[in-house]
Amino acid sequence: MKAGNPPTDHGGSMPTIDILLPxxxxxxxxxxxxxxxVFLVRGPDAAGRHRNILVDAAHVGRRPFLWNALAAHGLDAEDIDTVVLTHAxxxxxQNIDLFPQATLVLHPDERRYAHTPHANDWATPAWTGLLLEQLPVREVTDGEEIIPGVDVIGLPGHSPGSIGVVVQTERGRATITGDALHFAYVALTKRNPLVFWDADQAARSIERVLTVSDVVYPGHDRPFRLTSDAGIDYLEPFALTLTGLxxxxxxxxxxxxxxxxxxxxxxxxxxxxxxxKNADDIQRRINRVPKVVRPVPREAGPEKG
Amino acid sequence: MKAGNPPTDHGGSMPTIDILLPxxxxxxxxxxxxxxxVFLVRGPDAAGRHRNILVDAAHVGRRPFLWNALAAHGLDAEDIDTVVLTHAxxxxxQNIDLFPQATLVLHPDERRYAHTPHANDWATPAWTGLLLEQLPVREVTDGEEIIPGVDVIGLPGHSPGSIGVVVQTERGRATITGDALHFAYVALTKRNPLVFWDADQAARSIERVLTVSDVVYPGHDRPFRLTSDAGIDYLEPFALTLTGLxxxxxxxxxxxxxxxxxxxxxxxxxxxxxxxKNADDIQRRINRVPKVVRPVPREAGPEKG
Structure with missing residues (x-):
């Protein structure tokens, strides 16, 4: 499928969410x-053009699986026009370089921080900024629209510029949270288990997700609703095969x-x-990153969906 | 411990291998x-100075575990003076940026290839070259000595410039193979299961490992010897805990x-x-990479060994 053609499985005007990688x-x-x-959000932009939006890109160990998941949805990497990063x-x-046609959408604080991460921040290697600048960047903050019915929600605390994506779907308001809410159980404990920036902010971000969402798509768990008696109602079954054990x-x-x-x-x-302290130097850091990503024809990866 | 002080657990003159991460x-x-x-090779260099050599650095998901493994061996990241990459x-x-005091040792073909990887090569993202150039590089080829009793062996095929490290230990010649030999069973099948460069070269590299080695330290398996009846004799027990399953x-x-x-x-x-085709342009690509790695004090990671 080429970018711009509406997918056969998406005829309505409300945006949709598909799970590319659970x-x-x-x-x-x-x-x-x-x-x-890793999520695929699809819908028309303000001009009525169909958009294929990836939310988060996963690490290199999932790269062949991501290729296959895109193919299973009738898409090539070149069909993705927007990659939203919930955080860096x-x-x-790590897989953003697969999408040379895409604009990278992230929060300005997250982008800037990634150029001078703290030495204790084991999730943000020193070279992260070099990676992020490989795509053209659009900086977004709380409340900005990506396409109609798909909006940014600021969810800082886990990291400086964590964001979520709120999608007005046919089954209600669905929030893709990134690691502002890693796991379904966090909706009950209301504490982020892994804080790299600010624990209180992180707790407020969890509250905010729960306030605005009918359905939650967490960073490292299956989508769920909270039941009226504060239970977790998963919307997808668990499925995983381990090889070698x-x-x-x-x-x-x-x-x-x-x-x-x-x-x-x-x-x-x-x-x-x-x-x-580093803020003044950020634009220089951004400008000096060489662009090494360019479109090249590609054949299939090792895994067949 | 500071670099240069002999470790208390290493008094002999023959080099030793420790498994930092299995x-x-x-x-x-x-x-x-x-x-x-991830392996720690220790021994005196030609001038008699003690050396702490890391062979392979693992990906970011093992970063806190690598910190802890170093600490368990009485070392800080700053004590590592050499990081050998079996391949890129x-x-x-991904963790080479932890070792700002180290020289990066790898094969020139691997270094060059990493600046213009093939689009189908899902194990070498387009940004790999940006990462590698963060440390000073020493290029090595087959037969070169790292320190006395620790030599490079060329093992191409899995990737263009795969190398191994042959260590003359007290229990014989031990080869750290990288993914020239991923798993112990490959010593029996003699075929590399994942070829990114040349299958025939890769098969010859497996033969070469088996010819020169008393003990093999594979890329993704436990160290082993081959028994006289072509069986696999593992030298370490398997140990892994899964959380969340x-x-x-x-x-x-x-x-x-x-x-x-x-x-x-x-x-x-x-x-x-x-x-x-890209060879002529490599030096320009190398020269333009900005250095973003610099030493910063660090406290403990989230996991305690």
Whole structure:
């Protein structure tokens, strides 16, 4: 399918959300698989042109799976015209170079911070800014419209410029939250388990998501609604196949996720000062990044959907 | 511990290998966790000075675990003076920015290729070259010595400039192979399951590893010896804890790893031509990369070893 052609499965005028890659709440004691949700939002822009908007891009370990998911939706990478980043953490941004036709949409604080991240911020390597500047950038803040019915909501705290995307769908207001709300259970605990910027801001952002949303698409979990008795009603089944392990593999253990501790990055106070101090130099940092991304024809990846 | 002081656990003159992060052969149908082995090679250089050499750096999802593993060995990131990359794939290189005091050691073909990777090469994003140039680079080829008893072995095929590190240890010649040999079973099948450059070269590289090695440290598996009856004798136990899953989680399936197919990247033929074509422009590409890595004090990460 070429950009501009309406997809056969999208005839209405309300925008739609499809899950391209599901988010997972899986961890290990040897590293983070860090599989975030990747979403396709489709609908007409103000001029009536069909738009294919990707929200978050995942890390390199999901690249062939992302190609296949796009193909399963009748799309090539070139058909994506907009890539929204909920934030600049490694597991959400690394595949943006697949979309050379797209404009990158993110919050100005997130963009700027990514050029001088704190040394303790293990989710934002020093080279993150070099990666972000590979696409043309549109900076957006709370309340801005991406297309009609698709709006930015400011959700800072997990990171300096975390945003969500609120989509007016046929089943109500759906918010793609990024890691302002990683997991469904966070809607009950109301504390962000992984704070790289400001824990109080992060708690207010969770409240805000819950206030505005009929349906929540979390950063690392399945979409859900809250039931009237404060239960979690998942809208999609869990599905995952592990290769190279069996339940009885010697040395394999399973741990309860409810033990996930709350973590606040050491140095968050000095971090905001560092950010202010570096602000004057940001435009120079942005300007000097060489552009290495350019469109090239591509054949299929190793996985077949 | 400061660089230059001999570690208390290393008194001999032969170099040693420690596993900082174990490699795992785990995959999923939703993405690659891609946990490669990260190794610490220690020994005196030709001038008798103690050296701390990291072989491969893993991806960002293992960053806090790498900090902790270094600490468990009495080291800070600043104590690492050399980072050898077996190759430039995403899951081996992303944490090099943690080591601002280190020289990056890799093969010239790997370095050059990483500046203009093929569009089908999902393991080498277009921005890989920007990342590699963040440390001073020493290019090495087959047979070069890193320190006495620690030598480079050329193992191309999986990627253009894959190398291994052969270490003369007290238990014999040990080869850290990178993904020239991902998994122990490859020592029996003698075919690389994931070829991004040249399948025949990759097969010869496997033979070469087996010829020179008493012990093999694979890219994504535990160290092993081959037994006299062509069996695999692992030298370390398997140990992994999964959080957020249980063996009976609804929708969770386990698949046999023996079904891992052989894959050769579509476009490997045109790829070498592309590489030749871009060769003249490489120095310009290298020179224009801005340096964004600089030493900053750091406190502890979220995980405690």
């Amino acid at each position: 988010g997972f709440a899986i961890d290990t004691d040897q590293g983070y698989p860090a599989f975030c949700g 953490h490694w597991d959400h941004v 069996r339940p009885d593999t010697l040395g394999l253990r399973f741990a309860d996720a409810s033990s996930r501790p709350l973590w606040v990055m050491p140095g968050v106070k000095e971090q905001s000062k560092l950010y202010e | 490699g795992f052969a785990i995959d999923t149908d939703q993405g690659y966790p891609a946990f490669c082995g 794939h995403w899951d081996h290189v 249980r063996p009976d989680t609804l929708g969770l399936r386990f698949a046999d790893a023996s079904s891992r197919p052989l894959w050769v990247m579509p476009g490997v033929k045109e790829q070498s031509k592309l590489y030749e």
